[in-house]
Amino acid sequence: PLLVDHFLKKYSELNNKEIKGITEEAMRMLEEYDWPGNVRELENVIERAVVLETKEYITPDSLRLPSDRGTEPLSAVAASKGVMKLKEAVEMAEKEAILKALQAANWRRMKAAELLGxxxxxxxxxxRQYGITEEKG
Known part of the structure; x- marks a missing residue:
C-alpha cells in the first residue's frame, strides 16, 4: 500500500490528475498479483492506471496487470516469439506510447502530440502507420 500511494501521488502530479486513491477491490487485485517484475512492474501498472483513469479513484477497470490479455510486457512477447527484432520492439513501444498519449488527451491529437513531444x-x-483510429463507442 505504501508504494501504491507513492506512485499514485507521483503520477497524479506528473499527469495533472486529481486521483484521490484506489478502491479496496483494486487494491486487493494488486495485493493478490504475484509481481514477478518487481517494483518497476508495479510502478508501470500504477502509471498506466493514473493516465487512463477518468474518475477520482483507481478502480479494477483501470488496472492492467501484465497477465491481462494484450498487455504483456515486451519481454514476455519476445520470450514467446524467440528473439524479437529491434525494429519490431521499437514499433510496439511507439504504438503503445501513442495510444497512451491519445487516451490521456481524450483523443485530442494536438494535446497528444504535445504530450509525446x-x-x-x-x-x-x-x-496512419500503425492503423490507430479513435474508437467510437
Missing part, C-alpha cells in the same frame, strides 16, 4: 503531422503519420 512531437508535432501534429508526425502524430498523424504514426497513427
Amino acid at each position: 512531437i508535432n501534429r503531422i508526425t502524430l498523424y503519420n504514426k497513427m
